[in-house]
Amino acid sequence: MCVNLGYLGIKDYRNVYRNLPVSTLVEKALEKREGVLCENGAIVVNTGKYTGRSPEDRFIVRQKNTESKINWGKVNKPIEEQVFDSLYKQVLEYLKDKDLYIFDGFVGAMREHTLQIRVVCEYAYECLFAHQLFIRPNKEELDNFNAEFTVIAAPGFKARGKEDGVNSEAFVIINFDKKVILIGGTQYAGEIKKSVFTVMNFLLPEKGVFPMHASANIGKSGDTAIFFGLSGTGKTTLSADPNRNLIGDDEHGWCEKGVFNFEGGCYAKTIKLSREREKEIYDAIRFGTVLENVILDENKKTDYDDESITENTRAAYPINYIDNAELSGVGEIPHTVIFLTADAFGVMPPISKLTKEQAMYHFMSGYTSKVAGTERGITEPKATFSACFGEPFMPMNPAVYAELLGERIEKHGTNVFLVNTGWLFGGYGKGDRIKLSYTRAMISAALEGKLENVEFEEHPIFKVLMPKECEGVPKELLNPENTWEDKEAYREKAIELANNFTENFKKFKNVPEKIVQAGPNV
Numbered sequence: 001m002c003v004n005l006g007y008l009g010i011k012d013y014r015n016v017y018r019n020l021p022v023s024t025l026v027e028k029a030l031e032k033r034e035g036v037l038c039e040n041g042a043i044v045v046n047t048g049k050y051t052g053r054s055p056e057d058r059f060i061v062r063q064k065n066t067e068s069k070i071n072w073g074k075v076n077k078p079i080e081e082q083v084f085d086s087l088y089k090q091v092l093e094y095l096k097d098k099d100l101y102i103f104d105g106f107v108g109a110m111r112e113h114t115l116q117i118r119v120v121c122e123y124a125y126e127c128l129f130a131h132q133l134f135i136r137p138n139k140e141e142l143d144n145f146n147a148e149f150t151v152i153a154a155p156g157f158k159a160r161g162k163e164d165g166v167n168s169e170a171f172v173i174i175n176f177d178k179k180v181i182l183i184g185g186t187q188y189a190g191e192i193k194k195s196v197f198t199v200m201n202f203l204l205p206e207k208g209v210f211p212m213h214a215s216a217n218i219g220k221s222g223d224t225a226i227f228f229g230l231s232g233t234g235k236t237t238l239s240a241d242p243n244r245n246l247i248g249d250d251e252h253g254w255c256e257k258g259v260f261n262f263e264g265g266c267y268a269k270t271i272k273l274s275r276e277r278e279k280e281i282y283d284a285i286r287f288g289t290v291l292e293n294v295i296l297d298e299n300k301k302t303d304y305d306d307e308s309i310t311e312n313t314r315a316a317y318p319i320n321y322i323d324n325a326e327l328s329g330v331g332e333i334p335h336t337v338i339f340l341t342a343d344a345f346g347v348m349p350p351i352s353k354l355t356k357e358q359a360m361y362h363f364m365s366g367y368t369s370k371v372a373g374t375e376r377g378i379t380e381p382k383a384t385f386s387a388c389f390g391e392p393f394m395p396m397n398p399a400v401y402a403e404l405l406g407e408r409i410e411k412h413g414t415n416v417f418l419v420n421t422g423w424l425f426g427g428y429g430k431g432d433r434i435k436l437s438y439t440r441a442m443i444s445a446a447l448e449g450k451l452e453n454v455e456f457e458e459h460p461i462f463k464v465l466m467p468k469e470c471e472g473v474p475k476e477l478l479n480p481e482n483t484w485e486d487k488e489a490y491r492e493k494a495i496e497l498a499n500n501f502t503e504n505f506k507k508f509k510n511v512p513e514k515i516v517q518a519g520p521n522v
Helices: 020-031 079-094 126-134 137-142 191-209 233-237 279-284 356-365 396-414 434-449 487-505
Strands: 014-019 041-043 060-063 077-081 100-107 115-121 147-155 171-175 180-184 212-218 224-229 245-248 251-255 258-261 265-269 290-291 312-318 338-341 351-356 368-369 383-384 414-418 456-458 465-467
Touching: 014 312, 020 041, 020 265, 041 126, 077 258, 079 147, 079 171, 079 180, 079 279, 079 356, 079 456, 100 126, 100 171, 115 191, 126 191, 126 265, 126 312, 126 351, 147 191, 147 233, 180 191, 191 212, 212 233, 224 233, 224 258, 233 338, 233 351, 258 414, 265 279, 279 312, 338 356, 338 368, 338 434, 351 356, 351 434, 356 396, 356 414, 356 487, 383 487
Parallel strands: 014 100, 041 290, 060 077, 060 171, 115 147, 147 180, 224 338, 338 414
Antiparallel strands: 100 115, 171 180, 212 224, 212 245, 212 251, 251 258, 265 312, 290 312, 351 414, 351 465, 368 383, 456 465
């Protein structure tokens, strides 16, 4: 298909391939030795030095349009326009005489909120990644396509660090005025997905749409549920419910009509993957799937337990590879929102109900905990907070997103529950992690309205409401203090965590007092 890249200044390339079928993209990637096929037909690639996102190398161009709207700081680092322009020219020069692969498609399954994106790739496998992750157009849509935002991914181009005004050889720069995302120096394809997500999270609030770093599923009666949670909390596992259809596993918008998936695919972690534990993901890894940094044995058989390259091994596949997927990517207004946390201190209730203000407080906090083995140097549980359960991708002030959540809870009477998938009986290293079967029972009870008429008690420190009974869960587990032999030690640990919450929340300025007061008693 003929495509004009003149508006980008890209010229003198060898060939340009637009929206090639999956089989041809795989063929091209193999031909150029970008990857190999494994025993199940997926293409396996090694992303080299960068096996995950590079947060220190991500920038947003400081412009009049963004100056007062971006929450500038360590996460959203500003960069001057001349730095972007200089790197852009160098990338254009680098792309001369190269084959280019283009994916034209959409982000946002609800068409009134769709963004038309063009992804220009140096590598065929990155184009395949975009094809599988974003929403694929039909022929008529492709014939009438008009790119609103463009991603240029040139992993082979290495910046000169400080000399080029950036931190290293890698860079991810979002330019909202030029509507371009420029990526260089890193082969990690997740940078494409997450930078587009960041753009959506900036554009949608101005249209009154609440963007969410969350998974979503839908029940047989059409009831929609949202799951927020950081890595390790069970968001992917718990939203992939065999009794409910998956709308999407990562990125959604909530508008007046309902919830819609941003994507047309899934980007799942594969470390320790087994068919027994995560059948849906395991079975989705087949021809057309992109596997990143997964180790193969001499027979080209995948070893998902081998983390010798990275723990962040990934699979990118279209959502129709999941048997019980909601292929429209759209659901009704959510009845229930679940916040997931993996509390390693053993003090958070297994399930608790939140008021609107508490929901806004815990949403802005975005709490979970890290345990030994998750990061170098961590030997004891450590509280970690990521605003809006996805701070690296939320370019605006967290209060903007929290207000959108609060408005929806108020308008639709949506129930919000905080579910702890972490530890009880003394916390990590002493007690046990909450059984997955109990967590599933609690979530089912919340989704099916079985907690509507039970009696609740207020937690003395966190002030959240704990049910006194829940079908399928022993009563004594519902109040975490009951699981500790030493009650005084429980209260000390709970106060320690409450202090962490309070200290973290001090960074948010001009927050309504009602929301501040919804936090723990200290």
